[in-house]
Amino acid sequence: MKRFVGGSLMRGVVNGCNRSGGGICGSRMMSSVAEKKEIGNGVEAKNEEKEKAVVSSYWGISRTNIKRQDGTEWPWNCFMPRDTYEADLSIDLTKHHAPKVFLDKFAYRTVKLLRIPTDLFFRRRYGCRAMMLETVAAVPGMVGGMLLHLRSLRKFEQSGGWIKALLEEAENERMHLMTMVELVKPKWYERLLVLTVQGVFFNAFFAVYLLSPKLAHRVVGYLEEEAIHSYTEYLKDINSGAIENVSAPAIAIDYWRLPKDATLKDVITVIRADEAHHRDVNHFAAHCIEYKDRLDNSLWHFLLSQVWVEGEAECMCNLPINKNIPCNLCAESANHLDQYV
CATH class of the missing domain: 1.20.1260.140 (Alternative oxidase)
Structure with a gap:
């Protein structure tokens, strides 16, 4: 029985690889562009018909055609357009958490x-x-x-x-x-x-x-x-x-x-x-x-969140509070949050 299962598994691997290009090979060799000659840095030699470099697919899966906003082809495999962003340059660079404990x-x-x-x-x-x-x-x-x-x-x-x-x-x-x-x-x-x-x-x-x-x-x-x-x-x-x-x-x-x-x-x-x-x-x-334990088990904080639904500020726990009543968990009012973050 073990010999039969092992033989079937081996035949499946061989047949699958033959369909992808022949022989027993790893996923790198099963790339849809693996038959082209590589020139280094993950870029294949130029296709004579299309006259443009083709990015190799490590996992044997052809990448979808992704383009930039200006219509040019997206050249990166390590990140996609959805991963890009504009950095927040207005962030405070001088903020410092003063060590106390x-x-x-x-x-x-x-x-x-x-x-x-x-x-x-x-x-x-x-x-x-x-x-x-x-x-x-x-x-x-x-x-x-x-x-x-x-x-x-x-x-x-x-x-x-x-x-x-x-x-x-x-x-x-x-x-x-x-x-x-x-x-x-x-x-x-x-x-x-x-x-x-x-x-x-x-x-x-x-x-x-x-x-x-x-x-x-x-x-x-x-x-x-x-x-x-x-x-x-x-x-x-x-x-x-x-x-x-x-x-x-x-x-x-x-x-x-x-x-x-x-x-x-x-x-x-x-x-x-x-x-x-x-x-x-x-x-x-x-x-x-x-403050996690007190956040998870505090009835007091729950009551604060219900009473001050129209509070003037928020505490560290992101629940509305009154500026004159410090959050019992954070031990600070909303006016003193800068020292924490």
Whole structure:
């Protein structure tokens, strides 16, 4: 019986591959354009009939014909037009969460300590620094999203949207890295450093998130504050002429919907705005975790939400309250929210 099942399975694999081009092959070889000669970077040799480059399909599925708003073909496989957006440049870049409790102070001082070797190694080479920074910054969102995903499956409960938010943060940071790689060509020892730092940071952050999600999010919040500072210094060097204000990479123009004549300065500006958004999200996440138990079990907060349906403001918990009566859970009135986010 086992021999029969194994033989049937093998014949199915062989026949399926024969229909896709012949032989036993992986999904890469089953690409609809696999018979064409590759010229590198995932782009096939030009089709003699159509006279245009064809993007290879890694999973063996031909991509639908996607176009930009101006009618030209969409060139990217790593993101689609629906993933693009315009960065919010009006976001407050100076906002800082003042550490008060022990965990916040520990997170703040840890981040400051980690900055010392970074400053010594990269000095004012902000392109290479940004590349390293984005390699690390893309880890927390993936770790947090993965652990919350598993928790949701274990406990049969919703995540409140945090899984998607954290995974989108990780994807956004990855796009920062893809952009910086277009601008900075890392040397072999910098690639080795990236490999080492990423391996150490992933495992360390994974352990921290298991032990204290609040501490993990607070660390990320302070990391993003340092990232804002680094990109601000980057912009200063561009404005002073120390760093050439070259044209923006095509991937950045499409991802952030920048004008065609956008420059490096425009790219760094939108990346810095993204980091400010991630800062607010992670500080807010740490605050939500701190008050989660009281939010879930408080009759007082429920009564407030019913009494002040026409309240003049909202508390941290997004429920209407009166400005003169502090939220019993957040322990602050709506006039004092700036210190949290």
